[in-house]
Amino acid sequence: xxxxxxxxxxxxxxxxxxxxxxxxxxxxxxxxxxxxxxxxxxxxxxxxxxxxxxxxxxxxxxxxxxxxxxxxxxxxxxxxxxxxxxxxxxxxxxxxxxxxxxxxxxxxxxxxxxxxxxxxxxxxxxxxxxxxxxxxxxxxxxxxxxxxxxxxxxxxxxxxxxxxxxxxxxxxxxxxxxxxxxxxxxxxxxxxxxxxxxxxxxxxxxxxxxxxxxxxxxxxxxxxxxxxxxxxxxxxxxxxxxxxxxxxxxxxxxxxxxxxxxxxxxxxxxxxxxxxxxxxxxxxxxxxxxxxxxxxxxxxxxxx
Numbered sequence: 001x002x003x004x005x006x007x008x009x010x011x012x013x014x015x016x017x018x019x020x021x022x023x024x025x026x027x028x029x030x031x032x033x034x035x036x037x038x039x040x041x042x043x044x045x046x047x048x049x050x051x052x053x054x055x056x057x058x059x060x061x062x063x064x065x066x067x068x069x070x071x072x073x074x075x076x077x078x079x080x081x082x083x084x085x086x087x088x089x090x091x092x093x094x095x096x097x098x099x100x101x102x103x104x105x106x107x108x109x110x111x112x113x114x115x116x117x118x119x120x121x122x123x124x125x126x127x128x129x130x131x132x133x134x135x136x137x138x139x140x141x142x143x144x145x146x147x148x149x150x151x152x153x154x155x156x157x158x159x160x161x162x163x164x165x166x167x168x169x170x171x172x173x174x175x176x177x178x179x180x181x182x183x184x185x186x187x188x189x190x191x192x193x194x195x196x197x198x199x200x201x202x203x204x205x206x207x208x209x210x211x212x213x214x215x216x217x218x219x220x221x222x223x224x225x226x227x228x229x230x231x232x233x234x235x236x237x238x239x240x241x242x243x244x245x246x247x248x249x250x251x252x253x254x255x256x257x258x259x260x261x262x263x264x265x266x267x268x269x270x271x272x273x274x275x276x277x278x279x280x281x282x283x284x285x286x287x288x289x290x291x292x293x294x295x296x297x298x299x300x301x302x303x304x
Contacts, residue, residue: 011052014058015062018059018062020301020302020303021063022066023040024302024304025130026069027110027302028134030073030077033295033300039073040066043065046065063131063135064145068146070127071123075123085212085220086211086213087209087222089112090112090116091293091295092271093300094296094298094299095253095300105134106302106304107255110255111254111275112253113169113283117164117167117168120167124148129161134304136304179256180257182280183276186281191237195234199226199230201280202229202281203226203281204226205282206280206281207222207224207282207283208224209286211289215289215291216289246262246263247261253271253273258274267290267297268293268296272286273286
């Protein structure tokens with residue numbers, strides 16, 4: 001084996017070991033699994049050229065590398081989003097069923113509610129918030145990653161934290177048994193058209209947000225209120241029953257129960273994420289844009 005092969009192996013080994021962490025950082029900055037895969041691929045090509053003798057801390061070095069690439073991708077995508085038809089939601093992230101969601105910080109950080117909230121930050125604020133609050137990097141490490149001075153990063157972190165705290169609802173650790181029960185009751189009520197049963201499960205100000213990008217049938221504005229959302233759900237389930245070969249399965253997306261609708265093959269037709277707070281359903285996030293469902297065939301591993 002040549003020295004070059006040895007270093008190639010060493011580069012690959014270090015990157016593979018940290019890949020779940022690096023993927024999670026990039027996904028939280030971008031809200032897209034597909035774009036995150038592209039960023040990691042590009043970052044690996046850069047990493048493969050690095051002289052390992054110059055790397056003191058692999059985790060910090062790679063986090064810096066992927067953050068820079070993620071920020072470039074995020075700035076480019078902000079312009080694309082200005083022309084987006086209807087509400088924009090992050091791509092759902094299919095997780096391994098036995099993914100350890102005992103890590104409350106990690107569970108909240110990939111929740112659809114948090115990712116939607118992170119959309120309201122500037123690219124720099126988002127990267128700084130994620131690196132500091134979720135992954136606990138030092139300010140000097142973050143400064144190197146975002147190309148700003150340490151005092152500036154302190155200010156950005158403070159601003160981002162205040163912004164998130166002002167808009168974030170109280171996050172509770174997920175009670176898996178209660179969540180499973182509510183999801184099951186919801187499935188039964190929606191599938192049988194049981195309006196009364198459905199209304200007992202919905203919070204009064206429950207919100208339905210659908211992302212189609214104009215590429216599938218979906219409401220162009222969020223629907224708010226138990227009665228209105230229940231009507232949307234009953235109509236949706238009634239329509240899906242008429243489609244031949246339609247199957248709906250429960251999956252873990254973004255550490256929350258999700259209904260995945262498939263007709264025939266592996267690729268989903270739509271994904272409905274259910275957010276449950278205090279035993280009531282508070283939000284539905286319906287992702288119908290086929291471009292955002294491409295990565296839903298493979299469960300991901302996340303880490304921090």
